[in-house]
Each structure stands twice: as C-alpha cells, then as structure tokens.
Amino acid sequence: MTTESHTTHELKTREIYQKQHERLATDDAAIARIKGIYDDETFGVDPTWYEGKEALDIGCGNVGALIAKLTELKVKKSYGIDIATDWMDSLTASLEGQNIGKEKYELSTGNHLSIPFEDNRFDMVFSNGILIHLPTLEDIKAGFKEASRVCKKDGYFFASFGPCQGLVQGAIFPAIRKYYRENKEFAAFIDNINPETIHESIDKITKDAKKFADQDFDQQWMKSLFGVDFCVFLQNYIQAPSWLSNECTPEFVEKMFEENGYKNVKRLSHFCKRTDVRKYFAPLHFDMEHPMSKVLYGEGYVQYVGQKI
Numbered sequence: 531m532t533t534e535s536h537t538t539h540e541l542k543t544r545e546i547y548q549k550q551h552e553r554l555a556t557d558d559a560a561i562a563r564i565k566g567i568y569d570d571e572t573f574g575v576d577p578t579w580y581e582g583k584e585a586l587d588i589g590c591g592n593v594g595a596l597i598a599k600l601t602e603l604k605v606k607k608s609y610g611i612d613i614a615t616d617w618m619d620s621l622t623a624s625l626e627g628q629n630i631g632k633e634k635y636e637l638s639t640g641n642h643l644s645i646p647f648e649d650n651r652f653d654m655v656f657s658n659g660i661l662i663h664l665p666t667l668e669d670i671k672a673g674f675k676e677a678s679r680v681c682k683k684d685g686y687f688f689a690s691f692g693p694c695q696g697l698v699q700g701a702i703f704p705a706i707r708k709y710y711r712e713n714k715e716f717a718a719f720i721d722n723i724n725p726e727t728i729h730e731s732i733d734k735i736t737k738d739a740k741k742f743a744d745q746d747f748d749q750q751w752m753k754s755l756f757g758v759d760f761c762v763f764l765q766n767y768i769q770a771p772s773w774l775s776n777e778c779t780p781e782f783v784e785k786m787f788e789e790n791g792y793k794n795v796k797r798l799s800h801f802c803k804r805t806d807v808r809k810y811f812a813p814l815h816f817d818m819e820h821p822m823s824k825v826l827y828g829e830g831y832v833q834y835v836g837q838k839i
Contacts, residue, residue, distance in 0.1 A: 544613040557758035568599040573688045574835035583653035589660035592620040611640035642673035654686045662775045678790040688835045691778040696828025728756040755807035792836030
C-alpha cells in the first residue's frame with residue numbers, strides 16, 4: 531500500500547473515531563464505563579513501578595482515560611500521539627476537566643507506523659485497540675515493530691487487539707460490516723443511530739404487543755438498555771475501514787512479542803462493568819473457558835503485556 535493510500539485510510543479511520551469519541555464525551559454513563567475499564571487496572575505491571583516513569587499512548591484519541599489512569603499511577607509524564615491535530619483541543623479540555631495539569635502530558639501528531647520519538651525513549655508503550663485498524667497484517671507487524679523501537683530495554687509494551695473469532699466477531703459482525711458497505715440505507719441508519727430511534731421502536735413493540743397479544747413489556751427497562759454508549763459501540767464495530775482482530779490470534783500476537791525481543795509476556799483479562807444490554811453478556815465475555823463463551827467469543831479478548839529484553 532502506498533504512503534498516500536495509507537494516509538487516506540488513517541484519516542478516514544481517525545475521522546470516524548473522533549466523531550464517536552465526541553459522542554461518548556457527552557454521555558455520563560459512557561464516561562463512567564470507560565473510566566471503569568481502568569479501575570484497579572495496572573496493565574500487568576506492579577503499580578509501584580510507574581512512579582517517575584514516562585509512557586506513550588499510541589492513538590490516544592480525545593477522551594483521555596488512559597492518560598488520566600497513568601497520572602493516577604504517578605507517571606512522571608504521559609505522551610499521546612494520534613493522526614492530524616484536530617483531536618488535541620478536545621483531549622486537552624477533557625484532561626483539564628479531570629484536573630490533570632499540562633506538565634503531566636504532551637500531545638503530538640504521529641501514528642503507529644511512524645512514531646515521532648527516538649529509539650528506546652519510553653518506559654512503557656500502550657497500543658489500545660489501534661493495530662487492528664491498520665490495513666494489512668504486514669502493517670500490523672510493522673506497527674508492532676515501530677512501537678517496540680521506542681520502548682526502553684526492560685520497559686513494557688501493552689498491546690490490546692480486541693475480540694477474536696467466535697460467532698459474534700467471526701461471523702456476525704463481518705456480515706454486518708459487509709452489509710454496511712453495500713447498503714446505503716443501512717449505512718445511513720448506523721451513521722445516525724441514536725437512543726431516540728431505538729426507543730421509538732420500543733414504543734411500537736410494547737404498544738403492538740399489548741394490542742395484538744395482550745402482552746405487557748417493561749418499556750422503561752427496555753429503553754434503559756440502549757443508550758448513547760450502546761449506539762457508539764455499534765458504530766465502533768461497524769464503521770471502521772478495516773478490522774483485523776480475527777487475524778490477531780493469541781498465537782499471532784505472542785509470535786510478534788517473541789520476534790521483537792520481549793520476555794515475561796502474559797495475556798491479560800479484565801471484567802468490564804457495563805450498564806446497557808451488554809451487561810448480560812459481560813460475564814461470558816470475561817470467562818474465556820465457559821462453553822458458551824467459546825461459541826460466542828472464540829479466542830476471547832486478546833491483550834498482552836511484555837517486557838523488552
């Protein structure tokens with residue numbers, strides 16, 4: 531793929547996710563959920579290790595939850611990079627709103643294939659759900675290598691790749707993404723999806739169920755399961771130009787860690803507390819050994835940390 535087409539792909543991906551993050555930033559439940567992901571989370575590293583260290587967040591976005599968590603862990607400074615510059619003001623505002631001083635972070639333009647820092651620069655490098663949106667597996671390998679380049683000896687690289695295979699990610703969402711690309715009406719529905727649209731459908735469902743079958747549904751409870759966070763979740767999993775998490779199996783990821791010179795490589799898991807309809811699936815999403823989990827989620831959520839040799 532040429533540099534020009536890489537740039538087009540990156541900018542399109544960035545534009546999509548910036549819009550999603552801007553929606554999330556206005557929703558209290560979504561912000562609480564995102565911050566909750568990092569509750570008691572130390573990314574597989576002793577929490578006392580972080581004090582005085584410097585960390586890089588690749589593809590930091592414009593919410594700032596990871597930078598906020600690293601500040602809580604007493605890092606000396608966090609560095610965030612992402613494509614272009616239009617995300618910086620909103621991220622700065624978000625961090626200021628969390629009482630994080632500008633001396634605790636630095637933002638700059640960069641991407642996973644071209645990180646604007648020297649070799650062996652950071653004590654810890656984070657790539658949270660970014661690599662899977664690169665166009666090809668070769669790009670993913672190159673991006674992993676580039677992240678490793680800026681990680682210090684004995685430093686850590688945390689890499690999250692998302693859900694891998696199973697019925698949901700291996701069959702259902704690929705079919706939905708294909709339909710999204712091919713059907714303009716469905717694409718418009720997803721691009722503009724909001725809780726009000728879903729709630730209007732729930733109104734019709736409850737009304738007609740009562741009228742034609744004398745069935746009573748808890749309308750308000752049903753509506754409580756579909757908020758802004760759920761709508762953005764659908765956009766997140768459907769709109770991206772590329773999504774290669776099925777290819778990023780544990781074996782594939784572990785091999786990248788090995789080839790780039792890491793030790794103490796370990797797979798991590800975290801129970802994500804949710805408040806919408808996904809809360810009923812969270813236990814299965816977490817327990818990768820349950821028979822139904824294997825059917826629905828295959829290899830489960832793939833994320834690792836390793837220490838650079």
